[in-house]
Amino acid sequence: MMIAYSLLQGLLFVAAGPLVVGLLRWLKARLQRRQAAPVVQPYRDLVKLLRKQPVMPSTASALYRYAPIVVFACYAAPGFLAPVLYLPGEGVPSSGDLVILIALFAMARMAMGLAGMDAGAPFGGLGSSRELFLNVLTEPTLLFLAYALALIHRTTDLSSVMNANLQAGSLGVYAEPSLLLLGLSLALLLLVEAGRLPIDNPASHLELTMYGKAVHLEYGGPQLALLEWAEALRLTFMITLLLNLFFPGLLVSVGRPLWLNALIVLLFPLKLLIATAILALWESLQAKMRLRAILTPALTALALAIIAVMLAIAKRYML
Template identity: 45%
Template sequence: MNLTAILLSGVIGLAQGTLLILAAPGVVGLLRTIKAQLQLRQGAGVLQPYRDLFKLLRKPAVRSNATSWIFASTPSVLFVAYSLLVFMVPVVHPATLISGDFVLAIYVLGLARFSLSLAGLDTGTPFGGLGSSREMFFHFLTEIGLVLVVVGLMIHWNTIDVQQVFEAHWRLGLGAFFTRPELLLLTLSLALLVLFESERIPIDNPSTHLELTMAHKAILLEYAGRDLALVEWAEMIKLTFLLTLLGNLFLPFPSLLATGAIPVVLWSVPAYGGKMVLLVLLLALWELGQPKLRLREVVAPGFTAMLLSLVAIIYTIYTTEG
């Protein structure tokens, strides 16, 4: 690969990641708008998260005197960590700014949640500690499931490189994809893990205002102003990354996208938008039809995701050796 191709690949990867970061509040706004419309409410509009972030960014950060540098640095750590992830995932072109594997992605997700949990403990408040405890409990269930999904992909494709796995799925195509039971099982497992990692219903209710039922939001209660804006924006980026990962990895169309040809890339932009709208619609329908689980009941979907991944791994090994 010559220097021009490397620079072009870097520019495309930078543009894709930047657009995802800027579009993340719009994805959350679309989700809220769809849920409002399905409930026969008007809703605040797709652009409301942008207005909220702009309002918070103009306000100074307010921090307790009891907190240390850990609490102050966590918003920046979250924003940088989740922004790093969107530069690793192919969106409409196989080029990425950062070349990495799925293990690195799991470590980055773990770093972000660990930092947020430390920030909750750093405040010294009851709800901060409660939120930190629940945050790490959810992360424990999620991390094991994600590792099993990565192992399943590694056995199937003999690689855990993000770009190579994406290109393999795109070349496989949507029609052939649904003829492979192991990939369908990994899809269901990752879909459950997306709910865990983004802490959506039935794992947690991001729109709740009842402190005793909060997990992730219990920590966010301690932030204000610019700090809260960075944390909220980072969480929107994470949700966008997870939906992009699920959509582009397990809804692999168009299959010609792996060629990187300009006409195909131009056509794949609305295709990617359609996949995101479909996933947001499915997520909205899911959340409206599901109650929030009690904390002790959250283990069941986590173990279900692990079981699906284990079955996929066993099936892949059996068919490979057979």
């Protein structure tokens, strides 16, 4: 039963990724009083790209060809492993370990970086160096976040963490200073990891200002469709992870009545809509930072994660 729930959750997650991007673009356009493309436009773009013939550089190796598949698999896997919509019961073994997810995200960035350099074009190499630079900024913070969770809940398994937060209730979660700092750090990481404003502007068409998007310029057809889809999945997972850590009650659970689980499934798009609206409002008020200025939010997230670890150590061993 748990495998069936995980498969259904993963398929829903993969299907909902482009919808989140479409909602975000539509909301930003309406907030800026611009004519907005339909919410389903990302799906149309994916279908159009999947029908095209891919173009391969003459100097590219097999790494260039298979990198989009690796990136897509790394960002789709969390939807099947982590509790995105379905929360297994307490004590049930799960594969959604935060350390595994960090490794998947690092593998995706590494594949993108190597593919951009393998294409042999200057903009691809520039985008690769910036992509790997962002990876260097985010990886230590993610590891400190995993360490903080391990100190607080004695595990890095996200299902066990969310079950513990569910039992503690809202007051118990928000009364834990280390968890609050962890949430703030994760919110900053969402902007850096997903490449959103003010860190990066996904809608930019200026090659010299692009980060990961500069690597996308080297692709076309189905390979570009996989990269765009993977980018949508990355954003969707970061949003759902942040929401589920602090609102685990909005997850389907085996011990709940059927009508309540059905209601939670129906409310899943509404939950994403509210989070996407907040992100759209934030991005509408921000301007893109220079590359040097990215150090400020990245180091702030790292500092918050380190403080969360220190507070967790103090509570566990000293108080």
